[in-house]
Amino acid sequence: MHKQLGPIEIVCDSPSYKIVQACGQLGIRNPEDVRWCRMSQVFGDHVHWADLLRLLSLGVSATASLLGDRTCSCGLVLPRLEKCTFVFSTGKEVSLFLGQCERCRTVFWEDV
Numbered sequence: 001m002h003k004q005l006g007p008i009e010i011v012c013d014s015p016s017y018k019i020v021q022a023c024g025q026l027g028i029r030n031p032e033d034v035r036w037c038r039m040s041q042v043f044g045d046h047v048h049w050a051d052l053l054r055l056l057s058l059g060v061s062a063t064a065s066l067l068g069d070r071t072c073s074c075g076l077v078l079p080r081l082e083k084c085t086f087v088f089s090t091g092k093e094v095s096l097f098l099g100q101c102e103r104c105r106t107v108f109w110e111d112v
Contacts, residue, residue, distance in 0.1 A: 013038050013041060014109075015109060018086075018088070020032055020036070028100050029105055031107065034100075034104075034105040035104070036107045037106055037109070038110055039108055039110040042108070076101055076102060076103045079099035081109075081110070082097065095111075095112035096111060097109060
């Protein structure tokens with residue numbers, strides 16, 4: 001017998017579409033076609049965000065002890081995050097930390 005399925009819940013863990021589009025000009029490969037993952041989803045409430053983001057912006061070697069066994073879902077260490085500021089035509093500015101996994105191309109991000 002045919003069963004009707006309910007609506008499918010779609011969870012989007014990316015910044016606004018305009019920012020995703022602009023990330024292609026920043027060197028993010030295929031920003032519209034890859035997984036986006038907010039760093040707060042990776043670490044939850046177990047760390048102080050200001051410290052984590054400052055350390056992640058320093059690079060892999062500086063953060064190895066803090067990250068422990070935290071890796072991308074593909075197994076590589078989490079990428080270095082860089083602070084990027086987007087300026088809209090309205091004058092509004094949005095700053096994010098961004099980094100992309102070299103292997104699976106997941107984009108990790110967080111609001112500043």
